[in-house]
Amino acid sequence: MFKALLIEKDDAGYRAELKELDESRLPEGDTLIRVSHSTLNYKDGLAITGRSPVVRKFPMVPGIDLVGIVEETAHPDYRVGDAVVLNGWGVGETHWGGLAQKARLNGDWLVPLPAEFTPRQAMAIGTAGYTAMLCVMALERHGVEPEDGEILVTGAAGGVGSVAIAVLAKLGYRVVAVTGRTEDADYLERLGAAEILERSQFSSPGKPLGKERWAGAVDVVGSHTLANVCATLQRGGVVAACGLAGGMDFPATVAPFILRGVTLAGIDSVMCPRPLRIEAWRRLARDLDLDKLDAIGHEIGLGEVIPTATRILEGRIRGRVIVDVD
Numbered sequence: 001m002f003k004a005l006l007i008e009k010d011d012a013g014y015r016a017e018l019k020e021l022d023e024s025r026l027p028e029g030d031t032l033i034r035v036s037h038s039t040l041n042y043k044d045g046l047a048i049t050g051r052s053p054v055v056r057k058f059p060m061v062p063g064i065d066l067v068g069i070v071e072e073t074a075h076p077d078y079r080v081g082d083a084v085v086l087n088g089w090g091v092g093e094t095h096w097g098g099l100a101q102k103a104r105l106n107g108d109w110l111v112p113l114p115a116e117f118t119p120r121q122a123m124a125i126g127t128a129g130y131t132a133m134l135c136v137m138a139l140e141r142h143g144v145e146p147e148d149g150e151i152l153v154t155g156a157a158g159g160v161g162s163v164a165i166a167v168l169a170k171l172g173y174r175v176v177a178v179t180g181r182t183e184d185a186d187y188l189e190r191l192g193a194a195e196i197l198e199r200s201q202f203s204s205p206g207k208p209l210g211k212e213r214w215a216g217a218v219d220v221v222g223s224h225t226l227a228n229v230c231a232t233l234q235r236g237g238v239v240a241a242c243g244l245a246g247g248m249d250f251p252a253t254v255a256p257f258i259l260r261g262v263t264l265a266g267i268d269s270v271m272c273p274r275p276l277r278i279e280a281w282r283r284l285a286r287d288l289d290l291d292k293l294d295a296i297g298h299e300i301g302l303g304e305v306i307p308t309a310t311r312i313l314e315g316r317i318r319g320r321v322i323v324d325v326d
């Protein structure tokens with residue numbers, strides 16, 4: 001038997017509960033993992049509360065991240081006892097995920113736990129941190145360099161935003177953080193933000209083009225915020241867009257694209273190919289200071305996940321939530 005958070009949807013409604021399950025209930029897969037830690041991402045909050053249709057099959061164990069030890073495997077790349085990490089691939093959406101003490105899944109989805117990180121640190125990073133790294137790599141791929149100018153990070157005090165600030169600052173960029181929690185300015189400055197801007201400056205409808213300021217941006221908010229970021233990028237600037245914390249819509253004009261040649265680089269961590277994932281984890285090991293990571297992550301138990309899921313959707317969780325599943 002093992003403990004798991006289980007989401008069910010039937011005549012009795014949509015509900016998430018902590019349950020004791022028999023191992024025989026685990027889905028098919030070539031690899032059985034003893035999970036030590038998972039995380040709580042914004043998407044997990046949507047899944048657990050049922051606020052958006054993230055879960056595609058019921059019953060479902062949520063949790064888009066996990067770290068643990070291989071207990072059984074028929075996959076050629078892994079041996080019993082290997083420490084592994086998983087982010088995305090539809091886990092917690094279409095295949096049982098990490099908010100449980102056991103997971104059975106496809107070994108192709110796993111990445112070896114980088115030697116530089118403890119399991120807890122890998123989950124302090126989690127999907128949010130690995131996505132932040134994918135955003136940074138997208139800016140680099142499009143040629144944005146520290147001397148080109150400032151980088152704007154929206155949703156700064158959240159998971160993606162916190163890791164993006166820490167990595168960009170370490171790489172020598174001047175980072176400007178946008179937050180609704182200016183009372184957390186100290187936290188953002190400790191991560192490396194050089195300047196803090198209030199979220200409301202970006203969240204209302206703006207002009208098609210504004211004063212050029214940012215060489216690059218990482219946006220987790222979407223909606224008017226993303227439109228305003230595009231409108232204020234410098235000529236040739238790039239925004240890595242990965243989130244919808246402020247809305248799924250994109251009420252923009254083409255002006256920034258056709259008059260200033262700006263680039264909107266979309267980021268999808270879920271189906272990201274394996275070589276790029278391995279590269280992102282290698283870069284995190286090199287470009288993220290572990291003392292900053294300690295400030296970003298805080299731990300909860302499996303029993304605290306359900307109330308925390310509501311709080312993450314309200315934007316009331318700072319940094320990253322690590323879940324100790326034992």
Ligand code: NDP
Pocket residue numbers: 041042043127128131154155156157158159160161178179180181199203220221241242243244245246247267268269270312313314315316317319
């Ligand atoms: P968090 O909840 O940790 O952070 C989101 C932050 O966005 C909040 O902390 C808050 O920052 C800000 N925010 C929240 N609500 C609003 C709002 N209504 N208007 C403006 N800002 C808001 O989430 P994550 O960092 O885990 O994820 C961020 C986004 O990125 C989510 O939409 C998530 O779904 C998406 N995502 C996408 C991935 C992909 O592969 N494309 C992978 C990972 C995440 P502050 O308090 O500083 O204002």
